[in-house]
Amino acid sequence: MTNTRTVLEVRGLDVEYVTADLPVRACADVSFTLGRGEILGVAGESGSGKSTLITALTRLQRPPAVTTAGEILFHGRDGAPPVDLAALDARELRRYRWTAVSIVMQSAMDALNPVMRIGAQFADALRAHDKALDKRAAWVRAAELLAMVGISGDRVRDYPHQLSGGMRQRAAIALALACRPQLVVMDEPTTAVDVVMQRQILAQVLRLRRELGFAVVFVTHDLSLLLELADRIAVMYAGRIVELGSAAELYRAPRHPYTQGLRDSFPPLHAPLRPLSGIPGSPPDLRRPPSGCAFHPRCARRIEGCDARLPLLEAVGDGHQAACLFNTREGAGR
Amino acid sequence: MSPDYVLEARNVSKHFTVRGSLGRSAVVQAVQDATVRLKPGQILALVGESGSGKTTLARLLARFYEPTSGEIALRGEPVAGGGRAARRAYHSDVQLIFQDPFGSLNPLHRVRYNLDRALKLHHPSLDGDARLRRATALLERVSLTPAADYLDKFPHELSGGQRQRVVIARALAVEPKVLLGDEPISMLDVSIRLEMLNLLEKLRAEDGLALLYITHDIASARYLCDDIAVMYAGQMVESGPKEEVIAAPQHPYTKLLIESSPDPERAAGDRDELFEGADELGEPPSLIDPPAGCRFHPRCPFAMTQCRSEAPPVTGLGDGHWARCWLHQHGRAGELARTTHAAAMARRAPQEVAT
Incomplete structure (x- = not known):
């Protein structure tokens, strides 16, 4: 059966970095479903596996990273059976790049060719997927796409270095939308810009999503930003999703101690100030992950068994999942 | 009478000449007529967008370069020119911490050497044993304990947060009166940023250190500082007590x-x-x-x-x-x-x- 409301289903995704000494499992048993037009935020710190997840989803990973298990099921608009992106070869994948799934990287300079005019780069992408489009029409379309993100159409003749950092990032978003993808994966797209530009970019993503209906996987270390932007948020720690729920639920009632610690690591902008302590310790070395729950050495609510048993992601509320023994124990006690 | 301010930038401007296209040169007015004053034990946040002149102002205060006009004053006394000795004396009072803890430590040397070098330069009278005791005490101050575990580590063996602590410990080695922090936590993981802010607050409380905290993160500025100064396009546009500025910007x-x-x-x-x-x-x-x-x-x-x-x-x-x-x-x-x-x-x- 095909589900027309779902655009992406990730099931049991494992990604390992295969090295000579110790293999590192950077993504472990990652599963989630993304609705059509939904914005899913992925929050995590360095080493949490969030970037690994993105390169696996978009099949942009390079050795030594290898997807060792799992499926990435993409559901097209036409209601045809889903396609497992993880199983496609390079040639088959090409049909899905840009038109089904596209990516916006942290640094627009990584996505834009520095020695090509902006318009030519758009024209390349457009014409690769629409052979009937002539060069002139492609440049006109490029100008329209730039206008969509508030950049004057005559900037198509500019080189990337002639645009400001914020404009380049917006141009990269316009480029990612050029072939009307159904899913756009964004990897820290606002980390390199300051707060005013960040807000502009987020406002534009929301407006374009409303107009074009694409879904977004938005990866960042900044949970405070996701709480404003995302429909649902997945929190990653040491390669696993430890909590998944609506932005409002995660903020009001986080059910994993790491999520709570992360939330309380952002001082409030207006609410009364109180001393905050962050999360003691530092993220684990994935070459030697802690036993049981990877968060247990830093966890203030650690109970017996946390260092031995790996907690699974399980329902703790309506559409809300968390992987913490504390929840299981509480539930059992009731 | 002792001066009220430990460090001041008085109406400073900094212009850079850049070579434009076709060999024409242009002048960038990076900082224009800016005034900043720090009292002992005060934490002032300097906020603004990138390119607003925050970093240039911090570097003027650190005397990385001289202002085009205006003056820097330490304890009420204008400072200008002077040779290496004068600069070293200045830097025993004013220390700058950079955003990037990876680029701030000599990667070829252990933590022990990185700290020892600062101690040797600024406290030439101390012998080797005394310097080691100081280095140990400094690591303890920034909560890298037991210090013995960290002395012989190389920078790459430390996490980002630990490395920034070593950078702060080295800045403290000279017993400065003022720390200038240029986005000191923005490259650190979110969960350890607060530890760093709390450490800076502790140093202010215990040593009466004055701190200029440069950031674009208003929420962290509010958490740490007493006052906020806002820069836009090279100029100061507003300054005042943090709660007033944030609740009712003027x-x-x-x-x-x-x-x-x-x-x-x-x-x-x-x-x-x-x-x-x-x-x-x-x-x-x-x-x-x-x-x-x-x-x-x-x-x-x-x-x-x-x-x-x-x-x-x-x-x-x-x-x-x-x-x-x-x-x-x-x-x-x-x-x-x-x-x-x-x-x-x-x-x-x-x-x-x-x-």
């Missing part, structure tokens, strides 16, 4: 900056409404040819004719709070509290926006 740019900062508290409402009107907020101007009058006027929803030609004077608002905006001179400052940047922008007449 410059339209400060207002834009605060309304643009993530605030999970307000996330409960409708998202499209929350971001309405925020998809065109403009960008800072080029500092080679900055706008005449108030430099913010092209982006300002409240701009008047005068704003385009005349630079606004400073209006004192009591309690050390001041702003540089014509609204105050025209009795219009009340408008700031009654609207948001986006709503005011939408109301601004289209022909005004065009000019």
Whole structure:
């Protein structure tokens, strides 16, 4: 059966970095479903596996990273059976790049060719997927796409270095939308810009999503930003999703101690100030992950068994999942 | 009489000459007529967008380069010129911490050497044993304990947070009176940023250290500092006690900056409404040819004719709070509290926006 409301289903995704000494499992048993037009935020710190997840989803990973298990099921608009992106070869994948799934990287300079005019780069992408489009029409379309993100159409003749950092990032978003993808994966797209530009970019993503209906996987270390932007948020720690729920639920009632610690690591902008302590310790070395729950050495609510048993992601509320023994124990006690 | 301020930048400007296209040179007015004053034990946050001149101002205060005009004063005494010895003496009072803890330590040497070198330079009278005791004590101060475990580590063996602690420990080795922190936590993981802010607060409380905290993160500035100064396009536009500046900004740019900062508290409402009107907020101007009058006027929803030609004077608002905006001179400052940047922008007449 095909589900027309779902655009992406990730099931049991494992990604390992295969090295000579110790293999590192950077993504472990990652599963989630993304609705059509939904914005899913992925929050995590360095080493949490969030970037690994993105390169696996978009099949942009390079050795030594290898997807060792799992499926990435993409559901097209036409209601045809889903396609497992993880199983496609390079040639088959090409049909899905840009038109089904596209990516916006942290640094627009990584996505834009520095020695090509902006318009030519758009024209390349457009014409690769629409052979009937002539060069002139492609440049006109490029100008329209730039206008969509508030950049004057005559900037198509500019080189990337002639645009400001914020404009380049917006141009990269316009480029990612050029072939009307159904899913756009964004990897820290606002980390390199300051707060005013960040807000502009987020406002534009929301407006374009409303107009074009694409879904977004938005990866960042900044949970405070996701709480404003995302429909649902997945929190990653040491390669696993430890909590998944609506932005409002995660903020009001986080059910994993790491999520709570992360939330309380952002001082409030207006609410009364109180001393905050962050999360003691530092993220684990994935070459030697802690036993049981990877968060247990830093966890203030650690109970017996946390260092031995790996907690699974399980329902703790309506559409809300968390992987913490504390929840299981509480539930059992009731 | 002892001076009130431990470190001051008095009306400093810094202009850089850059080579433009076709061999023409241009002058970048990175900082224009900025004044900053730090009292002992005070934490002042300097906020603004990238390119606003925050880092240049910090480097002027650290005497990385001399101001084009204006002066830097330490304990009320202007400092200028002087040889290496004079600079070293200055740096035993004023230390700068960079954003990047990876680039701030010598990667070829162990923590012990990195600390020892600073101690040797600034405390030549100490012998090797005394320096080792100092280094151990410094690591303990920044909570890298047991210190013996860290002394023989190389920088690459430490996490980002530990490395930034070593950078702070090295800055403290010279027993400075002032720390200048240029985005000292922005490259660290979120969960350990607070530890660093709490450490800086502890150093202020225990040593009476003055701190200039440069950031674009208003929420962390509010958590740590006493006062906030706001820079825009190389100029100071507003300064005052943090709660006043954040709750009731008195410059339209400060207002834009605060309304643009993530605030999970307000996330409960409708998202499209929350971001309405925020998809065109403009960008800072080029500092080679900055706008005449108030430099913010092209982006300002409240701009008047005068704003385009005349630079606004400073209006004192009591309690050390001041702003540089014509609204105050025209009795219009009340408008700031009654609207948001986006709503005011939408109301601004289209022909005004065009000019």
